[in-house]
Amino acid sequence: DGGITQSPKYLFRKEGQNVTLSCEQNLNHDAMYWYRQDPGQGLRLIYYSQIVNDFQKGDIAEGYSVSREKKESFPLTVTSAQKNPTAFYLCASSGTGALNTEAFFGQGTRLTVV
């Protein structure tokens, strides 16, 4: 089945640690996105990538980093510089043509600082 796979579903981070969230898609989409979701705040864009080896900062990129070495994969690293990382993280992908504008989402990773 085509779709987006995020792993792990739950992740716990100690203070000062970097952690990496995985996102893989087999939809052959060019564009991939990372969103952060906090209660009552909707989804906020962290980073996005329209093509392999290229990515742009979104609205809340500070304390995060990404890579796009393969079309299928767009991992997100939450660094120790992110002071409030506890949140639900959603990865998405979409086509880049005018008729393929909707985003498809993974099931999310819930990150908790312990």
Next chain:
Amino acid sequence: AQSVTQLGSHVSVSEGALVLLRCNYSSSVPPYLFWYVQYPNQGLQLLLKYTSAATLVKGINGFEAEFKKSETSFHLTKPSAHMSDAAEYFCAVSESGAGSYQLTFGKGTKLSVIP
């Protein structure tokens, strides 16, 4: 810049009653508009989308939305609520004509269905 406002962070309806979730958008170019649904601890699922074809858009699970340019609105409706409709709903906008179709989301409306 594009933005989305969803009126009402929480809406309660009785089972069988009309569902109306409100969404207003701001966009400097003709927009693409979307409604997504999210169940607890899950990702978002597309309900329906408007991409400049018919202004009345039908989606899954009996939902529909009407694009009204004069009111910059894209409200979501369903004639008769079902218990399984209880979830959080997000309206989103992206701008046509740009190379990137990144979405801007509203803050969401949580729908409760009372038996």
